[in-house]
Amino acid sequence: MQSQASHVYASSEDATAAIARDSAYAELAATTQQPLQRVVYVVSQFPSWSETFIVREIATLIEVGVDVRILSLKRSGETMVQADAATLLDRVRQPLGPLPTLWNSLRVLFTHPVRIGGAVATVVADTWRTPAILAKSLATLVRSLSQIPWLQAFDPQFIHAHWSTYPTTAAWALARAMRRPFGFTCHAHDVFRNHHLLPRKIADAALAVTISRHNVGWLDRNISALAPRKLKVVHCGVDLRQISARTREPSGNxxxxxxxxxxxxxxxxxxxxxxxxxxxxxxxxxxxxxxxxxxxxxxxxxxxxxxxxxxxxxxxxxxxxxxxxxxxxxxxxxxxxxxxxxxxxxxxxxxxxxxxxxxxxxxxxxxxxxxxxxxxxxxxxxxxxxxxxxxxxxxxxxxxxxxxxxxxxxxxxxxxxxFDARKEALKLHDLMTRAVNHAA
The missing domain is CATH 3.40.50.2000 (Glycogen Phosphorylase B;)
Structure with a gap:
């Protein structure tokens, strides 16, 4: 895409030469950027029947060369698995059993006492008035931190969560413990109702994403003055390669x-x-x-x-x-x-x-x-x-x-x-790449 700078020329400057110069700058920037290669997605559970948009997003990142792994905070209780999600099951890390979860979490706590202790204190300070959310948040911290040995072996460049509730609490805590940039995408109930820790998450995220301009305005008015500056809009789209526009009118009402x-x-x-x-x-x-x-x-x-x-x-x-x-x-x-x-x-x-x-x-x-x-x-x-x-x-x-x-x-x-899912996922890929390079 032609850069914004190329729109402002001295009157004597040849436009073609300016565009060529801008293209050269873009190529130079691309060669010095660290490519996006390894990303972890944190979700509440995988697979989930209703969250096909996450599957499409991950599939596109994989298509363009990103090794994506999926951390599921809960074991899925779905009795039906969509075909697209089934192809990703070998990339999913499910919760550990009770003893490995406890053992790994204690090891992480003793290895990073200040970082983990600070995360726990922040969660308690934000959620102590709602005991149910506090309990679930602390359980989320334990489950996610117990996965750090596996995550260290994978060595993600970026940690991304869908839904700004417990998945983003997990991504935020993992990012603190591992010194990695994190991001999240917020959608609906996690914007309008269940927004615990959301101001802190928006402030700390290397990449904050939402799915509509309406959400940006609502978050600006109700949650964080940082929303207009930090939040990027990436739509949840559909895969147009799988959905063709019909060519005939159906009969009947x-x-x-x-x-x-x-x-x-x-x-x-x-x-x-x-x-x-x-x-x-x-x-x-x-x-x-x-x-x-x-x-x-x-x-x-x-x-x-x-x-x-x-x-x-x-x-x-x-x-x-x-x-x-x-x-x-x-x-x-x-x-x-x-x-x-x-x-x-x-x-x-x-x-x-x-x-x-x-x-x-x-x-x-x-x-x-x-x-x-x-x-x-x-x-x-x-x-x-x-x-x-x-x-x-x-x-x-x-x-x-x-x-x-x-x-x-x-x-x-x-x-x-x-609302083409592939185009929107490529937009997210670009934003993640920028976040990784900004954090480097």
Missing amino acids: RILGVGRLSPEKGFHTLIEALAILRDAGTPFLCTLVGEGPARQELRRLIDRHELRRYVELAGAQPQEYVRAALEQSTVFALPCQIAANGSRDGIPVALMEAMAAGCPVVSCPVSGVPELIGNEVHGLLAAERNAVSLAQALQRLLDDAPLRKRLAIAARQRIELE
């Missing part, structure tokens, strides 16, 4: 929703909107893919509105099922909302996948969703928690084929420009 069955997804509002469509005489079939704590409540709501003939709760399904469902669906609906406890989505990957597949989308202007969907441009945005508004948006799309086509084309272009 099929509505699809994909996501965790939890309040912030707004599926309760969707059920209410579907009842309105049914009462208006609109034929449709709706499939909701996902699992979560709201499943039984959604089932009761479906029964209350006598919608069993119209709505299927399909449970958790592999990526192949979701992609086939997108091919067959007329509309994709994910009416995001702010839950009663303040939880909300960042920018849902499920929306990106639907847009990439050419399935017209309906959502709500919550959190970072307007950064993904321009209303009437890339999809339709209904009023939050408003079943009538949502039903009207669904009805418009079901009735208007030209509108569906126009929105679908623009949505695919939107994903290609700003």
Whole structure:
């Protein structure tokens, strides 16, 4: 990319010569930079059915030559492993047993008493008012520090965590103990609700990342004045090599929703909107893919509105099922909302996948969703928690084929420009490389 300096020339300077000079400087800088070769990712558990975006990010880093290892703080209880995640299982370091965990942690404490003692004191000072978070944070320190012998053998240049809660607590502590730079990516609940130690993490991180401009503004107003300067926006994208835009319109009125069955997804509002469509005489079939704590409540709501003939709760399904469902669906609906406890989505990957597949989308202007969907441009945005508004948006799309086509084309272009997982992962690769070289 042409450097910013090349835009400011003396009037007599030849532009071609200036660009050539800038390119030479860029090549010289590249040759003197330390390449990014070894990175450790810290996650709550691996594999995780809903965190396909982490898998795509890691896969891209591996493609460009980075040796990535994954530290899982908990053993995964997932009964289904996505195919992409299965290819990374040999790179995962699972928690040790109780005795090795205790022994290794004590060895690390005696080897680095000041660094580890300082980390423990910082955690206690920040979380003592919430005993449950304090206990989990201390357990996270023990689990992560017990892995230091393995980490020293791997010798990571950079430690990166997804979610700014316990995974970043682990990455922060490991970075202190090993004198390595660390970074983290924060998303949604870890921004709006569970932000223990977050001001300290933002201050200490060599690289702080979030997934939307909305998050940067919220963190600036509520958590840390450093947010605008330190936080970089790297979107969680989709792999466009695996999702092709469909070439034909599906038959019938099929509505699809994909996501965790939890309040912030707004599926309760969707059920209410579907009842309105049914009462208006609109034929449709709706499939909701996902699992979560709201499943039984959604089932009761479906029964209350006598919608069993119209709505299927399909449970958790592999990526192949979701992609086939997108091919067959007329509309994709994910009416995001702010839950009663303040939880909300960042920018849902499920929306990106639907847009990439050419399935017209309906959502709500919550959190970072307007950064993904321009209303009437890339999809339709209904009023939050408003079943009538949502039903009207669904009805418009079901009735208007030209509108569906126009929105679908623009949505695919939107994903290609700003939410391509590979491009976003390469952006992160560049940021990590800069962080490593700045710390050297």
